[in-house]
Amino acid sequence: MTDGTARPSRPRLRLLAEDASVTELELFFDLVLVFAFTQVDDLAAHHTTAVNMLRALLVLAVMWWVWIGYAWLGNVAQADVGLIRLALFSAMGAGLIVAVVIPEAFEDMSGGLHGPLVFALAYLVIRLIHLVSFWVISAKDPQLRRQVTRWSAGSITIGTTLLIIAAQAHGTAQIWWWIGAVVGDMGWTLLAGNEWRLNSAGHFAERHGLIVIVALGESIVSIGMGVAGLPVSWPIIAGVLLALSVSGLLWSAYFDAAADHVEKALKQARGPRRVQIARNCYTYWHFPMVVGIVALALGSKKVMAELGGTEDHALTGIPLLALYGGPVLYLLALIGFRHYATGVVLWARLLTAGILVALTPLAWHLPALGALALLAAVLAVLISWERWRYPECV
Structure with a gap:
């Protein structure tokens, strides 16, 4: 038995709204x-x-x-x-x-x-x-x-x-x-x-911001996996907090002085220019960001493994290059991301990337915890300076 009331048909497709x-x-x-x-x-x-x-x-x-x-x-x-x-x-x-x-x-x-x-x-x-x-x-x-x-x-x-x-x-x-x-x-x-x-610039920007968070979340998982099964110690506690700080600083680098500016440019653009910003800034420039985060995860996991030993050995070779090269690649990608959309060059980030490259030989001879602490310190200086220089972005 039915009451004679027709059920509304479910749509096969629904185009995305601008405010989605x-x-x-x-x-x-x-x-x-x-x-x-x-x-x-x-x-x-x-x-x-x-x-x-x-x-x-x-x-x-x-x-x-x-x-x-x-x-x-x-x-x-x-x-x-x-x-x-x-x-x-x-x-x-x-x-x-x-x-x-x-x-x-x-x-x-x-x-x-x-x-x-x-x-x-x-x-x-x-x-x-x-x-x-x-x-x-x-x-x-x-x-x-x-x-x-x-x-x-x-x-x-x-x-x-x-x-x-x-x-x-x-x-x-x-x-x-x-x-x-x-x-x-x-x-x-x-x-x-x-x-x-591109029906919704806000949706597109949000989607890519969330995937950056997903990648950073995986880097935090790698920190935990690196010490899984090891007896807790003060070096491990310090290493976990430093590695978490590095991930947090990279999060700030994306959301404090880059994401909002590019999203605004995307919303204001029309026609082919809008598609070009979406494709080049998000499809292409976000890929090296994700690569950088995954490389950082690898380096962080190797640091945690070193801290679980009886001695804090130096981190060398590919693990060290991943630990330092990951953030360098991430910063360079953020520079390209912001520049393509707005024409602005984030010179402080370019300088920071150069400093990290220059410090890599020094980190090669430091204990693993020291190399991680040096990386966190350099990134903390960059983010602190940007928060002071661009208070409107935070």
Whole structure:
């Protein structure tokens, strides 16, 4: 029996409003990337060699490209409604498989399925879900349909095809196929045009600010994992607090004197310029920020491991370069992020990055705790100066 009242039909799609905020489903989607960041950090920490660092970077680039595609998708159509809701849940499933297979992305483990091929095929599924979703959204938008067509002609075919080929290769050849896939994806997107839709500048900026927090959160997890199972000691307590301080200072560097200015420029821009700011400042400049944070996580984990020993040995080699190079890369990316949108160069940050590079040889000869303390001190001076110089930004 029914009362004769017609139920309202659920919309298949709902375009995002200008004043929209990030949805709970998008935050849920980001949990896959949290796990992926942890997997990349473990991959890098397993063998601290140059080749393994390159492998970790390439995997991180692929996972970033997964996330960035759905960040753009969620800015055109509301993520928790209709077909896009289904697309995000489906992409989460494939994305979780990709993240699980990260340890086998280059070298297959004995037994089970062929890890590199599973990684490549799951990535293909994610990209196809994304493409179909954009194709449906653009049905009544000729401009967006042209953009999606141009982009898909190269981006989908280059990245996914080369990763499938890489799954069958080994050694140096495999690395080059991976590099081709990443460069092909990122390069084709840059050249494919500026006719994308950006319905909400506030939503887009918030989305990327949250992913910075996610990455910084993973760096804090790495601090805890670095001392897990070790007896607590005063050096460990000091190291944990210093490492947390470094993550907090990097958080301040993003939100105090960069994020609001770029978001304002994005909101004021119109036409192709708006798309260019969104693509270059957020899609591209945020990637080295995330790389820098993941590198810092690796360095912090190695510091914690040193503090768990009977002696506080010096941190050298790739772990030290990650500890100092991560914040340097992060600061340089923030400079490019702010400059492209506003034309302003954050000279204090450029100077700080140079100082950290210059101090790296000194840190090479310091105990691990001393190297971490020196890094925290330099970043604290930068943030303190900016808070005094630009009080309106805090």
